[in-house]
Amino acid sequence: MIKKILIIDDDKIFSKILRDGLLAGGNGKYEVVSAFDGEEGFEVAMREKPDLIMLDMMMPKVTGIEFLKKLRNEDWGKDMPVIVETQLSDMEKMNEGMELGVRGYIIKSDYSLDTILRQVEDILK
Amino acid sequence: MVPFELLLVIFISVALYIAVVLFSYIGLRRMKRDVLEQGRDAKRHMYEIAILKEIGDRTGYSLNIQKILDVIVGSLNQFLEYSAVSYMLLSPSKIVFKVDLDEPVSTQFIKDIRTRMLSSLSALLGRELTETEVEETITGAIMQGIPTGPVQSYFNIPLVIGEQLVGVLTVSNTKPGLYKESEMEILYKIVNQASQAVTKLEEVVKTEQGKIAAMLESMLEGVVMTDRDYRVVASNPAAKLVIGHKGEGALTIFDFIDAFKGVFDVRSKLEEAIKLDKILTIPEIFFGNKYYQVVVSPVKSNVGLSRGEILGGVVIFHDITHEKEAEKMRNDFTSMMVHELRSPLGNIKKIGEMMRSSKVLEDKKASSEYVSMLYESSSSMLDLVNDLLDVAKLEAGKFGVEKSPVDIKEILAERVRFFDTTARDAGINLKLFVAGVVPDRVSVDTKRIMQVLNNLLSNSLNYTSKDGTVTVICFNHKNGLALGEEARAYSVPWVLDNMPVPATTIPDSVVIAVTDTGEGISIENIEKLFNKFTQFASSVRQSEHKGTGLGLVIAKGIVMAHGGVIGVGSKKGTGSTFYFTLPL
Secondary structure, rough: OOOOEEEOOHHHHHHHHHHHHHHHHOOEEEEEEEEOOOOHHHHHHHHOOOOEEEOOOOOOOOOHHHHHHHHOOOOOOOOHHHEEOOOOOHHHHHHHHHHHOEEEEEHHHOOOOHHHHHHHHHHHO | OOHHHHHHHHHHHHHHHHHHHHHHHHHHHHHHHHHHHHHHHHHHHHHHHHHHHHHHHOOOOOOOOHHHHHHHHHHHHHHOOOEEEEEEEEEOEEEEEEEEEEEOOOOOHHHHHHHHHHHHHHHHHOOOHHHHHEEEEEOOOOOOOOOOOOOOOEEEEEEOOOOEEEEEEEEEOOOOOOOOOOHHHHHHHHHHHHHHHHHHHHHHHHHHHHHHHHHHHOOEEEEEEOOOOOOEEOOHHHHHHHHHOOOOOOOHHHHHHHHHOOOOHHHHHHHHHHHHOOOEEEEEEEOEEEEEEEEEEEEEOOOEEEEEEEOEEEEEEOOHHHHHHEEEEEEHHHHHHHHHHHHHHHHHHHHHHHHHHHHHOOOHHHHHHHHHHHHHHHHHHHHHHHHHHHHHHHHHOOOOOOOOEEHHHHHHOOOHHHHHHHHHOOEEEEEEOOOOOOOEEEEEEEHHHHHHHHHHHHHHHHHHOOEEEEEEEEEEEOOOOOOHHHHHHHOOHHHHHHOOOOOOOOOOEHHHHHHHOOOOOOOHHHHOOHHHHHHHHHEEEEOOOOOOOOOHHHHHHHHHHHHOEEEEEEEEOOEEEEEEEEEE
């Protein structure tokens, strides 16, 4: 069964690389949808009900944390798996995310597509 | 026979002689008396000086009137004859009555002067004083059981300090007929000078205390001073503010101990400072939403014998909230900058990784997509690095411009043409207005002015939505006129709102402005526009609009290096006008 992954990130280049990487690495197992800010991300999540969300923490309008809080308030979103993309320096946000049931982290400046693919596969298994 | 004439001559001569001798004698006597009187005056004067000097020496700069009176009383017998000299002094809790006897007197004598003095004091004060308040001390000649005469001579001098009656000084005698008013002049003088000295000294002390109090009151730092037993002896309004004390009354150390519970132990820090004679600095405490640097220091006496002795401690609260905020802003700026540089760099690395896989290279469309992504990422990095470099140069004061005469009108036309495609893509109407009077040649650094124009134009286009208008305006400004008025004369769009200076002081210049019909800027954001830290931070948060956010900071630097000014007027929902001037 094809799993749906939602990438919410305002960095369009990163988003595209991640998308291409997931599509190529997943060998047809994954379908990827993208949103470019938290507000749009929430709408897409509600509509598409993805199996996994890759969430950037530093975004305009609705930030990652705000998005997470909103998501966890919804019946359909309270158990939705989320991987967040952060900076190494953002320990504070990591802890905050942990409390909101985040399943994994990507350190944005230091990511490897292989690690991400393994992480995603692990969660979606 | 002696002729009558001769007798007459002899008689006249003798009479004259006698007259001369007589007059000489009288004159001499008068002279002698004068000399004696002068001698007495001199002696008196010497005495006066001596006693005043003694008062000065023995009391120092004392404010203690009783001590001064004791000195006067103790040295008065060199000058006056009396049975007793006494003073009665008002103090808050009692009436001090002190008698110094020069000869033995009866108890009745003392009782008598005591009653007399008390009633003169009552009369002078206009209120009844009671015997029970009086505390009596007797010194000098021992009183004997033998009855001596009653008070026969008596003289009172009121003691006035700072226009206030503080007591009376009395000389009394068992002999009658002494102490005529005219003879008491010296005593008056002495007492007067002593009271004047005290009055003046009190004034000095009051002024000094007033100065210190005023200084303490006006200090921005919270100051609390305690004695060695940690009792608060002085504190200022700023200290009240620190602990949020609203009441009127004086503060106690417990107000501070309670307020800082769990944050800062005032009592033990004071103890440490006083006992170890050490100045302690607590670099930072966070209290009541503010940051304070706290200094706890022993207070030492710097006068007299007690010099160097620790009298207590002082705690000073220095509000460092602003510094902390600035520091946070700097840190935010740095981490933001690192983030902005690292993201595209990380992306470039990843693009390379992706392109290494043959799949991407085989697909022509994907391949060209990745190449343009590479270009975009590296350009945005380069832009940022260039901007940061410019800002660094500005801050180091090494930002120079190379001016040469150019056709500014042509530059404007060229830039408008350049941005026209972008404008048209966004559905924005881009216009140019140049007033006829603008000179053909203006001395500028073309590259730098183009940089300013690029920044203003791309900002305006970014913040203006479809069907909006962006107008580039250029006209001559005359010193003394307001830019807004001049723009109105040309009927060009000009947003005046929130423009800080009525810019009539600007010298004759060429004015270049960009007015848009965009979303406008709120007042608080206008203030941040030209600030490196805040501008950068907000631009990152609003990354839907491209740019490093440092553009305006740099534009300001460029315009200033040309001797011009840069400014903005804006209204939410109406639009903005960014202008800068190039002096002619």
